[in-house]
Amino acid sequence: MHTSIKKKQGTIGIPRGLLYYKYFPLWKTFFEKLDYRVVASEKTNAGTLKEGSRYAIDEICIPLKVYYGHVVNLIGKEIDYLFVPRYISTTFGTYMCPKFLGLPDLIRGTINNLPRIIEMEIDLRKKPIFYSMLETGRKLNGSFSQIKSAFEESVKTYQRFRIIMEAGFTFQEAFDSLAKNPAEVLERRPTGNPVKVAVVGHGYNVHDPFVNMGLIKKLEDMKVDAVVLENLPVQIFRQKTKISETLKNYWGNEEEILSGVDYLFKNNLVDGVIFLCSFCCGPDSLIDEIITRDAKTRDIPYICVVMDEHSGQVGVITRVEAFVDMILRRKRSRGIKEAG
Amino acid sequence: MSEGKRLVAFPHMGNNWPAFKSLFENAGAEAYVPGKNNARGLECGLKFSPEWICLPFKITIANFIEALDKGVKTIVMASDCGPCRFGFYHAVQEKILKDLGYDVEIKCLLQADLLTFEWADLLQSIRGTRLPLSRFKLLWIARIFFMKLQLIQLAEKLEGKTRPYEVRRGETTKALERCLKMIDEAGTHQQLRGLKHLIKEEFAKVEKAGREKIILKVVLTGEIFVALDCFANQDVKKKLGELGCEVCMGISLYDWVKHKAHVNFHRKYLEYLSKSHRDIGGLQLDIGGEAFWVLGQYIDFSRGGIDGFVHVYPFTCMPEITAKSIITKWYNDGIFDVPPLFLGFDEHAGEAGLMTRLEAYTDLLRTKKKKLINGN
Numbered sequence: 001m002h003t004s005i006k007k008k009q010g011t012i013g014i015p016r017g018l019l020y021y022k023y024f025p026l027w028k029t030f031f032e033k034l035d036y037r038v039v040a041s042e043k044t045n046a047g048t049l050k051e052g053s054r055y056a057i058d059e060i061c062i063p064l065k066v067y068y069g070h071v072v073n074l075i076g077k078e079i080d081y082l083f084v085p086r087y088i089s090t091t092f093g094t095y096m097c098p099k100f101l102g103l104p105d106l107i108r109g110t111i112n113n114l115p116r117i118i119e120m121e122i123d124l125r126k127k128p129i130f131y132s133m134l135e136t137g138r139k140l141n142g143s144f145s146q147i148k149s150a151f152e153e154s155v156k157t158y159q160r161f162r163i164i165m166e167a168g169f170t171f172q173e174a175f176d177s178l179a180k181n182p183a184e185v186l187e188r189r190p191t192g193n194p195v196k197v198a199v200v201g202h203g204y205n206v207h208d209p210f211v212n213m214g215l216i217k218k219l220e221d222m223k224v225d226a227v228v229l230e231n232l233p234v235q236i237f238r239q240k241t242k243i244s245e246t247l248k249n250y251w252g253n254e255e256e257i258l259s260g261v262d263y264l265f266k267n268n269l270v271d272g273v274i275f276l277c278s279f280c281c282g283p284d285s286l287i288d289e290i291i292t293r294d295a296k297t298r299d300i301p302y303i304c305v306v307m308d309e310h311s312g313q314v315g316v317i318t319r320v321e322a323f324v325d326m327i328l329r330r331k332r333s334r335g336i337k338e339a340g
Numbered sequence: 341m342s343e344g345k346r347l348v349a350f351p352h353m354g355n356n357w358p359a360f361k362s363l364f365e366n367a368g369a370e371a372y373v374p375g376k377n378n379a380r381g382l383e384c385g386l387k388f389s390p391e392w393i394c395l396p397f398k399i400t401i402a403n404f405i406e407a408l409d410k411g412v413k414t415i416v417m418a419s420d421c422g423p424c425r426f427g428f429y430h431a432v433q434e435k436i437l438k439d440l441g442y443d444v445e446i447k448c449l450l451q452a453d454l455l456t457f458e459w460a461d462l463l464q465s466i467r468g469t470r471l472p473l474s475r476f477k478l479l480w481i482a483r484i485f486f487m488k489l490q491l492i493q494l495a496e497k498l499e500g501k502t503r504p505y506e507v508r509r510g511e512t513t514k515a516l517e518r519c520l521k522m523i524d525e526a527g528t529h530q531q532l533r534g535l536k537h538l539i540k541e542e543f544a545k546v547e548k549a550g551r552e553k554i555i556l557k558v559v560l561t562g563e564i565f566v567a568l569d570c571f572a573n574q575d576v577k578k579k580l581g582e583l584g585c586e587v588c589m590g591i592s593l594y595d596w597v598k599h600k601a602h603v604n605f606h607r608k609y610l611e612y613l614s615k616s617h618r619d620i621g622g623l624q625l626d627i628g629g630e631a632f633w634v635l636g637q638y639i640d641f642s643r644g645g646i647d648g649f650v651h652v653y654p655f656t657c658m659p660e661i662t663a664k665s666i667i668t669k670w671y672n673d674g675i676f677d678v679p680p681l682f683l684g685f686d687e688h689a690g691e692a693g694l695m696t697r698l699e700a701y702t703d704l705l706r707t708k709k710k711k712l713i714n715g716n
């Protein structure tokens with residue numbers, strides 16, 4: 001009945017880039033519970049990058065250019081608000097990459113004709129997440145109780161999402177199955193391929209098939225099992241990683257990569273590790289160095305695939321193929337040794 | 341080297357070595373000052389650095405290798421707790437150097453907040469003897485350090501002001517070098533206090549031409565290492581001076597240390613400027629590097645008094661690129677009308693290309709200024 005459908009308060013556009021690939025289920029539930037319609041921009045395609053590059057300066061990393069592209073895409077749609085979060089710190093004592101810290105400013109400072117921006121400042125060093133969401137909810141005319149229940153609901157959704165991903169699904173699969181009946185979902189994907197490789201990196205590189213040039217799919221075609229960080233048990237990410245005696249890691253995103261890789265290495269869970277990074281990415285340039293050294297001492301195959309606008313699909317795939325071949329050869333020669 | 345003193349090295353950043361040298365020497369160690377940064381050193385640094393790390397990493401690791409080859413075992417490197425790459429420098433550099441087989445200990449000078457007095461522990465630990473530094477002595481050391489930095493700042497300021505007028509090329513640079521030597525040699529408060537006057541005199545002695553040509557006033561600012569180190573920025577300050585620009589330094593180590601000790605009110609003002617321009621993209625918080633204050637400076641200077649704004653940064657520097665994006669847009673949209681020039685530096689940047697860009701830029705500024713003077 002028409003009367004029972006409450007009128008939505010407006011539409012919030014969420015760019016499909018950067019932290020979208022981590023928190024979208026959470027954001028979506030939160031805003032929907034506050035009675036807003038949520039639209040995401042279209043999936044990344046060549047046009048996204050092209051549009052984005054028109055606004056971004058040359059030297060900026062691709063994920064940001066892609067993000068610009070998604071923002072531009074949303075401006076063309078009918079939205080009332082644009083959601084650009086400011087993630088400063090997601091666990092105690094860490095920071096995000098400088099570009100996340102200044103993201104709303106960067107968007108405001110470089111793109112004209114923006115709709116109203118909804119910022120959400122997440123800074124766990126200073127305030128609990130609920131406060132941040134309360135602030136945001138208030139701006140969207142939510143009442144306290146409404147915001148509280150929206151918050152609880154969204155956290156629940158997010159946790160469920162993580163559990164599904166932990167069971168071995170990809171981002172998109174997990175997201176799609178959120179709508180399904182829980183009983184149907186929790187079945188692990190059948191595996192049984194001879195080679196298992198971890199693909200690590202920032203969510204926006206690993207889960208965006210356009211950006212990584214369909215790497216995950218390609219690996220499947222090569223009969224290689226791909227594990228992503230979210231497939232690993234959640235509790236391993238709780239411990240702080242140490243870089244050296246004097247330094248604890250302080251980058252939120254990198255924290256996951258480092259502890260994930262550490263876990264994989266220590267437990268010998270995979271035959272090799274592929275690190276996807278973007279050209280010009282600040283944190284990755286150092287993290288790569290640290291993992292390379294670690295992999296060398298532990299004698300585990302590792303490559304770092306750097307993606308920029310001009311790196312053709314062919315180049316990347318050739319490198320990955322050679323990498324997989326190398327793993328196969330290693331396995332075979334080890335097998336012979338063990339047998340003999 | 342006298343018995344029992346520990347030899348300590350530190351990165352060479354611009355003209356600030358006399359201050360660091362006195363800091364460590366007063367604490368009771370022997371200071372090793374790496375030679376001026378140069379192309380050969382950088383080449384060596386490149387070999388051992390991650391491929392696309394920012395330039396300061398590559399230059400500082402070259403300093404360390406030079407020092408280690410001379411028998412130094414202790415290195416002091418500043419560190420921060422995020423959000424930028426800088427905080428990782430010392431840890432990764434230590435790993436690299438150890439893997440190369442050097443017996444090295446990198447001590448980090450945590451600069452996140454100087455009022456936590458962690459630097460006092462550091463000074464104690466490089467002392468070589470167990471005898472504790474008294475509180476009085478610590479403050480004395482810190483005061484000398486501050487005074488030296490302040491004098492260096494003064495010398496750099498005067499250098500920028502004097503160069504466009506010099507009659508014989510290179511005299512200003514020589515005057516600067518004499519000043520640094522004086523600052524290095526002075527050891528007590530009295531001597532340092534007297535130096536202020538002498539430094540001014542040094543630059544006054546440089547023979548100056550009349551003001552017949554149009555002198556431009558340009559701000560040089562950006563990421564601290566590249567802005568202050570004349571090898572890293574390919575002598576951009578000198579080049580600008582010789583092209584007829586008074587160069588006003590938007591940054592100095594003194595300024596930075598003051599900020600970290602919470603007594604820099606000018607920076608607070610710049611923060612306010614950036615924050616209050618929220619609607620057009622002024623940054624709301626420190627995102628690392630100098631971005632926050634660079635935006636503030638740009639707004640501040642756009643209100644008058646300068647002709648150009650030169651922003652230097654290491655290629656791929658995250659915070660400065662953010663600032664660059666925003667300033668570029670502001671200028672293109674006509675919100676502010678001081679033309680900015682952005683110069684990103686890495687090991688590939690060619691000298692000739694830089695010169696052409698600087699010439700074009702100063703020509704542009706000059707045409708603009710002429711129009712202004714002639715009133716149309």
Ligand code: SF4
Binds near residue numbers: 062063064097100280
């Ligand atoms: S972490 Fe790297 S890729 Fe991501 S925004 Fe920062 S610089 Fe860009």
Ligand code: SF4
Binds near residue numbers: 396426628654657658
């Ligand atoms: S401010 Fe720039 S140069 Fe300094 S560590 Fe950060 S990215 Fe590198």
